[in-house]
Amino acid sequence: RKEVEQDPGPFNVPEGATVAFNCTYSNSASQSFFWYRQDCRKEPKLLMSVYSSGNEDGRFTAQLNRASQYISLLIRDSKLSDSATYLCVVYQAGTALIFGKGTTLSVSS
Amino acid sequence: EPEVTQTPSHQVTQMGQEVILRCVPISNHLYFYWYRQILGQKVEFLVSFYNNEISEKSEIFDDQFSVERPDGSNFTLKIRSTKLEDSAMYFCASSALGDQPQHFGDGTRLSIL
Numbered sequence: 001r002k003e004v005e006q007d008p009g010p011f012n013v014p015e016g017a018t019v020a021f022n023c024t025y026s027n028s029a030s031q032s033f034f035w036y037r038q039d040c041r042k043e044p045k046l047l048m049s050v051y052s053s054g055n056e057d058g059r060f061t062a063q064l065n066r067a068s069q070y071i072s073l074l075i076r077d078s079k080l081s082d083s084a085t086y087l088c089v090v091y092q093a094g095t096a097l098i099f100g101k102g103t104t105l106s107v108s109s
Numbered sequence: 110e111p112e113v114t115q116t117p118s119h120q121v122t123q124m125g126q127e128v129i130l131r132c133v134p135i136s137n138h139l140y141f142y143w144y145r146q147i148l149g150q151k152v153e154f155l156v157s158f159y160n161n162e163i164s165e166k167s168e169i170f171d172d173q174f175s176v177e178r179p180d181g182s183n184f185t186l187k188i189r190s191t192k193l194e195d196s197a198m199y200f201c202a203s204s205a206l207g208d209q210p211q212h213f214g215d216g217t218r219l220s221i222l
Contacts, residue, residue, distance in 0.1 A: 032208045043200055043213040044152060087152070091208055096142055096165060099152040 003027060004100035006088050012106045017078045021103045023071040023088030030098075032091035033064055035073050037084045038102060044087055047073075078107045111135045113214035115201050121220045122191055130186045130217045132201030141184045142202040142211060143176065145169070152200065158184065159207070188219075196221045 006023045013019050025033075033050035048055065050062040050071055061074040071088055085102040092098060114133045122128050134141050143155040156166040156176055163176065175187045184203075188195055198218050202211040 034210055038152075041198070041218075043215045046210045046212065049210060093207070096154045096157045097144075097152075097202075097211060098154070101151040 003098050004088055004090050006086075006100040006103045008101060008103060010104040010106055012108065013078055015078055015080060015107055015109055017107075018074065018076045019078060019105060020075075021073045021086055021088070021105075023073075023100055025069050025071070025088075025090045025098075027090070027092055027098075028066075028069060030069075030090045030092050033071050034089040034091070034097075035060075035062055035071075036087040036089050036099075038087055039084050044089075044099075047086070075105075078105075080107050080109060083107045111137075113201055113203055113212055115199075115214035115217050117217060118215070119218045119220070121222065124191055124193060124221050126191055127187065127189045128191060128219065130188075130199050130201075130219070132184045132186070132214055133182050134184055134201065134203030135212060136182070138203035138205050138212075140164075140204045140207050140211075141178070142204075143186045144200045144202065144213075145197045146200065146216075147194075147197045155186075157207075164207075191219075191221045193221050195219060 035047040036044040038044045050064045054063045059076045063072045087102045088100040090098045116131045141158040146152045156170045157164045198216045200216045201214045204211040
């Protein structure tokens with residue numbers, strides 16, 4: 001039973017491209033949703049929380065569809081520094097954070 | 110910006126030995142967590158700690174593991190009788206509230222020989 005599923009990629013895109021990542025979660029009682037980014041052999045770092053109304057932070061836009069149990073992340077105008085693994089993360093009361101395996105993004109010049 | 114700090118950054122230990130991994134959470138946070146990440150795999154929840162006791166633990170967190178908050182700042186993970194399969198990155202995290210974003214330390218790489 002996979003609780004948080006992501007397309008592992010890798011996504012290989014040129015600088016300036018727009019790229020979208022998708023994620024589904026299995027537990028309808030999940031309460032909070034996040035995107036984290038993880039660089040190779042580093043700790044996960046919070047990128048943004050995800051709200052039902054959708055939210056934007058600069059070049060990053062996150063969307064949540066509770067009915068479909070679906071979360072997305074859109075990155076516009078990709079930079080070389082965006083190269084990382086993007087982790088879809090779900091909070092369920094009583095189990096702390098549940099991580100997806102991550103989607104790897106490689107941005108090239 | 111306040112951050113979670115972990116020591117040591119790398120621990121090498123003989124199989125069967127005990128290890129203690131240390132963490133200093135962000136000072137005004139109330140919830141503390143340990144996670145592990147085996148190389149090439151996803152981050153896995155081990156245990157959460159609130160109000161000086163374990164609030165939740167996963168199936169991974171068996172009798173081999175224990176956590177402690179020995180003073181007002183440190184939060185430790187003890188692994189007894191280490192096995193080869195305990196080799197992983199161990200991340201400590203903290204949050205202000207249970208459903209708020211968690212902030213991670215930069216991890217301890219544990220290598221069991």
